[in-house]
Amino acid sequence: MIDEAAAPPLVGVIAVEISRGVAASHAGRLLSSLGAETILVEPLEGNPLRREPPFLPPANEASALFAFLAAGKKSVTCDIETPAGRAGLSALLGAADVFIHDLRPDERASLELDEQALRAHYPKLVDVSVLPFGAVGPKAGWQAEEINLIHASGEGFLLPNGLAAELFPDRPPLKVYGHFAEYQGGVVAALGALSALIGRAQGEAESVDVSVQDATLAVGAFALQRFGDGSLEHRRTRSFKYGGVLECADGYVELLTLEERQWRGLVELMGRPDWMFDAALSDALERSRRGAEINRAIRAWALEQQTADVVARAQALGVPMAKYASPAEVLSGPHERARDLFQPVEIPGAGRLPVLSEPFHVDGAALPLKAGPPRLGEHQHMLAARRRRDQATVAAEAS
Amino acid sequence: MKSLAGVRIADFTLHAAGPFCTHILSQLGAECIKVESSARPDIFRKPHPVYGRMGPASFDQVASNKLSVRINLKDTKGIALAKKLVGVSDLVCESFRPGVMERLGLGYAALAALKPSVVMVSVSSSGQSGPDSHFAGYAPLFGAWGALGYLTGYEDGPPVEMRHVMDHSVGMNAAMAAVAAVYRLRRTGRGGHVDVSAREVACSLVGEALLFAAAGGSPARIGNDHLRMAPHGVFRTREEDRWLTIAVRTDDEWRTLVKLIDAPHLLTDPRFQAAASRHKHRQALHGEIEHWTMTREAGEAERRLQAAGIAAHVSCNMEDIANDRHLRDRGTVVEVQDSTGRQRAALKAPIRFSKSDVGMARGTPRLGEDEDYVFGELLGLSREERQSLMDQQVIY
Numbered sequence: 001m002i003d004e005a006a007a008p009p010l011v012g013v014i015a016v017e018i019s020r021g022v023a024a025s026h027a028g029r030l031l032s033s034l035g036a037e038t039i040l041v042e043p044l045e046g047n048p049l050r051r052e053p054p055f056l057p058p059a060n061e062a063s064a065l066f067a068f069l070a071a072g073k074k075s076v077t078c079d080i081e082t083p084a085g086r087a088g089l090s091a092l093l094g095a096a097d098v099f100i101h102d103l104r105p106d107e108r109a110s111l112e113l114d115e116q117a118l119r120a121h122y123p124k125l126v127d128v129s130v131l132p133f134g135a136v137g138p139k140a141g142w143q144a145e146e147i148n149l150i151h152a153s154g155e156g157f158l159l160p161n162g163l164a165a166e167l168f169p170d171r172p173p174l175k176v177y178g179h180f181a182e183y184q185g186g187v188v189a190a191l192g193a194l195s196a197l198i199g200r201a202q203g204e205a206e207s208v209d210v211s212v213q214d215a216t217l218a219v220g221a222f223a224l225q226r227f228g229d230g231s232l233e234h235r236r237t238r239s240f241k242y243g244g245v246l247e248c249a250d251g252y253v254e255l256l257t258l259e260e261r262q263w264r265g266l267v268e269l270m271g272r273p274d275w276m277f278d279a280a281l282s283d284a285l286e287r288s289r290r291g292a293e294i295n296r297a298i299r300a301w302a303l304e305q306q307t308a309d310v311v312a313r314a315q316a317l318g319v320p321m322a323k324y325a326s327p328a329e330v331l332s333g334p335h336e337r338a339r340d341l342f343q344p345v346e347i348p349g350a351g352r353l354p355v356l357s358e359p360f361h362v363d364g365a366a367l368p369l370k371a372g373p374p375r376l377g378e379h380q381h382m383l384a385a386r387r388r389r390d391q392a393t394v395a396a397e398a399s
Numbered sequence: 400m401k402s403l404a405g406v407r408i409a410d411f412t413l414h415a416a417g418p419f420c421t422h423i424l425s426q427l428g429a430e431c432i433k434v435e436s437s438a439r440p441d442i443f444r445k446p447h448p449v450y451g452r453m454g455p456a457s458f459d460q461v462a463s464n465k466l467s468v469r470i471n472l473k474d475t476k477g478i479a480l481a482k483k484l485v486g487v488s489d490l491v492c493e494s495f496r497p498g499v500m501e502r503l504g505l506g507y508a509a510l511a512a513l514k515p516s517v518v519m520v521s522v523s524s525s526g527q528s529g530p531d532s533h534f535a536g537y538a539p540l541f542g543a544w545g546a547l548g549y550l551t552g553y554e555d556g557p558p559v560e561m562r563h564v565m566d567h568s569v570g571m572n573a574a575m576a577a578v579a580a581v582y583r584l585r586r587t588g589r590g591g592h593v594d595v596s597a598r599e600v601a602c603s604l605v606g607e608a609l610l611f612a613a614a615g616g617s618p619a620r621i622g623n624d625h626l627r628m629a630p631h632g633v634f635r636t637r638e639e640d641r642w643l644t645i646a647v648r649t650d651d652e653w654r655t656l657v658k659l660i661d662a663p664h665l666l667t668d669p670r671f672q673a674a675a676s677r678h679k680h681r682q683a684l685h686g687e688i689e690h691w692t693m694t695r696e697a698g699e700a701e702r703r704l705q706a707a708g709i710a711a712h713v714s715c716n717m718e719d720i721a722n723d724r725h726l727r728d729r730g731t732v733v734e735v736q737d738s739t740g741r742q743r744a745a746l747k748a749p750i751r752f753s754k755s756d757v758g759m760a761r762g763t764p765r766l767g768e769d770e771d772y773v774f775g776e777l778l779g780l781s782r783e784e785r786q787s788l789m790d791q792q793v794i795y
Contacts, residue, residue: 009583009591034579053626054607056614064611115753136751139725142705145646147623147631148712156633156644157714160559164552172633172642173714174559175623176604177550183604184568191575192750194582195427199402199755201585207753214731214749217720218423219567221460221746222415224732227717228458228743234716238562244539245557252558254543262535315534322540324549324558327612330602338529341599342613353613356606359569359599360576361526363591 008035008367013197015098016041016089017073018080020048022146022179023212024102024130025069026186031098031193032072033358033367039092039382040073041080046376062349065179067373071345071355075374076383080111090121091386098193099127105135115207126196126205130189134211144212149181153216154223158235163245165235173235184219185212241291245324246302252324253307255298255314260284265317269310270301340365345372401428402755406581409481409488410434410465411472411505413441415538415563416597417494417522418461419570424490424577425464426748426757432484432773433465433764436472437795440766456763458737460745461570464759466769469794476793478504483778485510485517489584490577494522497532507592516590518580522573526596536597538565545601550608552620561601568604569597627674629681630656633714634692641697642714645688645704650674655707660691720744735762770794 013036017028025047032038040047049066056062076092079085093099099118108114108129118127129135132144133152150156151173159174192208199206217224223233243255257263263284267276275297280286287294302310307323314321323329330336331354339361342354357366406429410421418433418441425431435441443459446452456462470484471477482505485491491510493500500506500521507519521527524536525544534540542548542561551559573595580591602609608618625631630653631646647653653674657665665671665687670680677684692700697713704711713719721744726732735745747758774780774794788794 009579012586013582030575034576054611054616054618056611057616064614064616065607068606068610133725134729134751137725137729142712143708143710144712145625145628145631145648145710147625147633147646148644148710151633151642151644151714152712154715154717154720155564157642157716158562160552160556161562162560164556164559167556168553171553172623172635174551174553175633176559176561177547177552177620178605178608180547180564180604184571187568187571187575188749191423191427191571191578192752194575194578195402195750196752196755198578198582198585199400199752202404203400204754206755209751209753211729211731211749214726214729215571216564217726217731218746218749219419219564219571221419221567222563223717224720224744224746225456225458225460227721228737228745229452229456232716232718240560244560247557252543252549254539254548254560256537256539258537318535320535320537320540322534322536322543324543325546326549327546327605327609327618330544330546331609331613335525335529335531336599336602339526339596339599341602342609350614353610355613356602356609358576359572359596359603361528361592361594361596362576362580364528364594 009362010035013037013098014096015039015100016092016096018101018103021102022049022065022069022182023185023189024100025049026183027100027128027130027189027193028073029069029071030186030190030358033369038073039379040070040075040374041078041089041092042075042376044077044079050376056347056350056353059349062347067347067350068355070373072370073374074379074382075377076380077377078383086111088383088387092383093122093125095386096125097197099125100130100189100193101127102130104131105140118207119205124200124205126193126200126208128189128193128208128210130185130210130212132212134214135209146179146182147175149212149216150175152213153181153220155216155220158223158233158238161235162239165239169236181212181216184215185210188215188218241288242294242298246299248302248305248307248310251307253302253311253321254324255319255321257319262319263287265319268317269314269319273297343369345369347372348375400755401757402752403428403578403581406430406490407488408432408490408492409484411491411493411495412522413494415461415566416569417492417573419567420520420522420573420577421492422461422464423571423574423748426759429490431465432488432769433462433467434470434481434484435467435766436469437766438471438473443763444766457739457741458735458743458745459763462763463745464761465764466773467764467766468770468773469767471793471795472503474791474793476788476791480788480793481505482513484773486514487777490518490520490581492520492577496535497521497523497527511590516584516588518577518584518590518593520573520577520593520595522569522595522597524597526599527594538562541565541569541597541601544598545605546609547601547604550605550618550620553622554620556620558620565597565601569595569600572600624681627678629678630684630688632685634685634689636692636695636697636700638697643692643697643700644712644714646710648710652709653677656709659703659707660688662687662691733758735759738763
C-alpha cells in the first residue's frame with residue numbers, strides 16, 4: 001500500500017481528461033505531476049495536440065507540444081460518439097475524482113456529459129470545463145485561439161513595451177510566445193479542480209467553469225487597477241524610464257533598478273562615470289524625468305559588455321540584472337540542473353529527452369515526472385479492467 | 400460556502416507575486432492574515448511615482464480581502480508573536496529572499512518543529528535551492544531567465560520584457576500548488592513545503608519550446624505568427640490603434656473567410672491553395688486580409704467573423720475590459736468601492752463553481768485594521784498585553 005503521507009500531494013486522485021486545447025491539457029498535466037493519475041481519453045485518431053507543431057527533430061514525428069503536455073499521463077482511446085465508447089468513458093468516470101475537459105456546452109448535452117447528467121451518474125465526480133471564454137456568458141460559444149485570447153484579456157494590447165516598442169512603434173501589438181494565455185487557463189483549471197476536491201470533502205461534488213480569458217485577465221489585474229486609478233495603460237507609454245532590455249556584445253540583458261541602493265549599485269557597476277555623480281540625479285524623480293538621457297549612456301556602455309560577466313558583477317552588487325537566456329542556455333544552466341528542472345523521459349518517436357517538471361518543489365525536491373507522453377491507446381487495458389469491474393458490480397447488484 | 404473555508408493563512412508575502420497567491424486563496428475562502436509593520440509596510444501603502452501615484456493606493460487588488468495586523472519582525476518578541484500566529488494557521492506564505500525566514504527563526508524547519516502539520520509556501524525569484532537562489536529579481540528578470548522573454552518578440556527585433564502578468568503567473572502557480580498541499584493536509588494530516596521559483600514559472604510557459612530545443616531544434620522569436628496557422632495575426636482596422644486578431648485553423652475556415660471578405664481571387668491564387676503554402680506565403684496573405692480589415696470597424700468585423708465560426712477578437716484595452724458585457728455577466732469583472740468611496744472595476748478570482756461561492760468581501764485593509772480579532776480573539780492577548788507590545792514597538 002502507498003504511504004500517502006510521504007507521497008506527492010495528489011497520490012490516490014484519479015483524473016480523466018478529454019482535451020483538444022492546451023489549457024485543459026495543461027490542467028491534466030499539473031494534476032499528474034502533483035501525484036494524480038491522469039487518464040487521457042483520446043479519439044481513435046489521437047488527441048489533436050499530437051498533430052501540432054513543433055515536431056521533435058530529427059524524425060519530426062512527435063509533437064513537442066503534446067510530449068510536454070502529456071508527460072506522465074495514461075492514454076486510452078474511446079470514440080465517445082458511439083454507445084460502446086460512451087460506456088468506456090462512463091466506466092472511467094465512475095472511478096474518477098476529477099473530469100477535466102474542453103467540450104462545448106452543446107456537445108456536452110448530446111453526449112450526456114452536461115452538469116445534471118454527471119451529477120446524477122457520478123455524484124462524487126468534480127467536473128472542470130476549460131473553454132476559451134468559459135461555459136456561460138454571451139461569448140460562451142465563441143471560437144478562439146491563443147492569439148485571440150491574449151488580446152481578449154488585455155495583455156496583447158500592452159505588448160511589446162520597452163526596446164521593441166521603441167524600435168517598432170508602428171507595428172501591430174505583439175503576442176507572448178507560444179501558449180501563454182492557455183497555460184494560465186490550465187493553472188486556474190487545476191486550482192479550481194483542487195479547490196472543488198477540498199470542498200467535496202465537506203459537502204458535495206460540483207462543476208467548475210474556467211475561461212482562458214478570465215484566467216489571463218486575472219494575471220493582468222494590475223492594468224485594470226491602473227485603469228481604476230485613472231490611467232489607461234498603453235504599450236508605448238508603460239516602458240521603464242531607463243534600464244529594461246539592453247543589447248550587449250553577445251546578447252541581451254534585462255536591467256531594472258527600482259530602489260535607491262540598486263541605483264547606487266549600478267553606478268559602481270558602470271565604473272562610476274562622472275555623469276552619474278550629477279547632484280540632480282541623486283533624486284529618483286529627476287532620474288525618471290531624464291530617463292531617455294540616462295538610457296543613452298547605459299545602452300552605449302552595455303554594448304561593450306559581455307552578458308555573463310556583467311550579470312555576475314551586477315548580481316554581486318545587488319543590481320537586478322538577468323541575461324535573456326536562450327532555450328539552450330536554460331537547458332544547460334547550472335541552476336536549473338541543480339534544481340532538477342528537466343528530467344529525462346522516453347518520448348515515442350523521439351527518444352529519451354529532458355522534459356520540464358513543474359516550476360515548484362514540494363517537500364524539498366522537484367516533482368518527479370512519472371513517464372514521457374503515452375503512445376496512443378497505450379493503457380487501453382485500464383478501460384477493459386474498469387469495464388469488467390463495472391459489469392461485475394452490475395451483475396452483483398442484479399443477483 | 401467557499402471551498403477553502405476553514406483554511407487560515409499567516410501571510411508574510413510582499414510586493415506582487417506572493418500577495419497575488421494569498422489574495423486568490425482568500426477569494427476561494429481562506430482567511431488570510433497579512434503581516435506588515437509601520438517600519439516595513441507593503442508597497443501599496445507607499446507612493447509610487449513611477450506610476451504617478453503620490454500617496455497610498457486607494458484600492459490594491461492583491462491586498463484586498465485580507466485581514467491586516469502589524470508585527471515587527473526585527474524584534475524577538477515580534478518573532479514570538481509571529482510564531483503564535485503560525486500556531487493557529489494552516490498555511491504560511493512568504494516571498495522574502497531565500498534565507499530571510501530562516502534568519503528570522505521562521506524557516507520551514509523551525510515552523511514544522513513547532514507545528515508539524517504546517518504547510519509553507521515560499522515564492523522567490525529563483526527558488527530556495529541552487530547556485531542562483533540568492534539572486535535579486537523582478538518580473539522582467541524572471542521572464543529573461545526563463546527563456547520566455549528571449550522567445551517573445553518580432554522576428555527581427557529584440558527580446559521583450561514581461562511585466563506584471565509574470566508576477567501574477569507566479570502567484571497563480573503558487574496558489575494552485577498551495578491548494579494541492581492543503582488537499583494532502585486535509586487527507587493525511589501531513590504538512591509540507593512548497594518552493595515556487597519565478598524563473599521556472601517563466602520556463603513552464605514555454606515548456607514545449609524548451610523540449611524542442613533539447614531535441615536539437617532552434618525555437619526563435621516569431622512575432623504574431625503561428626507555427627502552422629495562416630492567416631494568423633493582428634490586423635489594422637479603419638479605426639486608429641484598434642486592432643483585430645484572426646486565426647484560421649482549417650481549410651474550411653479559410654474558404655469561409657474568403658467568402659466573408661468577398662475575395663474569391665484568393666481561392667484561385669496558387670500560393671494560398673494548401674495550408675502549408677498559405678503558411679509559407681503568410682506575409683502576402685496577411686496583406687490581403689488587411690485590405691479587408693482596414694475597411695472595417697474592429698468590433699463589427701469581430702462579430703461577423705465569429706458569426707461565421709472564425710476565431711477573431713478585438714485587441715482589448717482595459718476600458719474595453721472594464722465595460723465588457725461577457726466579463727460582467729460571468730462575474731469576472733465586478734464593481735468594488737475603494738477607500739475613498741469611489742466605485743471601480745476589479746477582478747473576482749477566475750473560477751466559477753456550481754455550488755461554492757468565490758469573491759471579495761472587503762477591500763484593501765488599513766494597516767493593523769484587524770488586530771482586535773487576530774491578536775485579541777484568535778491569539779487571546781489581553782488589552783494590557785497588546786498595549787505593552789505596542790509600547791515596545793513589537794505591534795508596530
